[in-house]
Amino acid sequence: MDKKTYKNWEGLTDKMLKDGWRFRNLCGKPFDRGFMGELLVLKELLRKYGVRLCSSPGNNIIYAGSANKEWDIKLILNTKSILLNAKAT
Numbered sequence: 001m002d003k004k005t006y007k008n009w010e011g012l013t014d015k016m017l018k019d020g021w022r023f024r025n026l027c028g029k030p031f032d033r034g035f036m037g038e039l040l041v042l043k044e045l046l047r048k049y050g051v052r053l054c055s056s057p058g059n060n061i062i063y064a065g066s067a068n069k070e071w072d073i074k075l076i077l078n079t080k081s082i083l084l085n086a087k088a089t
Contacts, residue, residue: 001053001060006046009061013043034087038065038072041086045075052077 017039024030042063046053053059062074071083 002057003054006050006054009042010046010050013039013046017043035065038063038086041084042073045073045084049075049077 017036020031020036020039030036042061045061053061056078058076058079060074060076062076063072064074065072070085072086073084075082075084
C-alpha cells in the first residue's frame with residue numbers, strides 16, 4: 001500500500017466516524033452501530049499496522065463490510081491474510 005492510499009484510508013475513516021457521531025447526536029439515536037463498529041476496528045488496524053502497511057506494495061486492507069457474510073475486513077501483510085469479522089471481535 002502506498003502512503004497516499006494509507007492517508008486516504010486514515011483520513012476518510014476518521015471523517016466518517018466524526019460525521020457519524022455528529023449525525024447520531026443530531027437525531028439522538030444510533031443509526032448504524034454495525035458500520036460504526038467496523039470503522040472503529042478499521043481505525044485501530046490503521047493505527048497499529050500503518051508502518052507495516054506502507055512498507056510493501058503488496059500489503060493492503062480490504063473492507064467488504066456487510067457485502068460479505070464471512071468477514072468484514074481483510075488485512076494483508078507480507079503475503080499473509082487475516083480475515084476479521086468486526087461484529088464478532
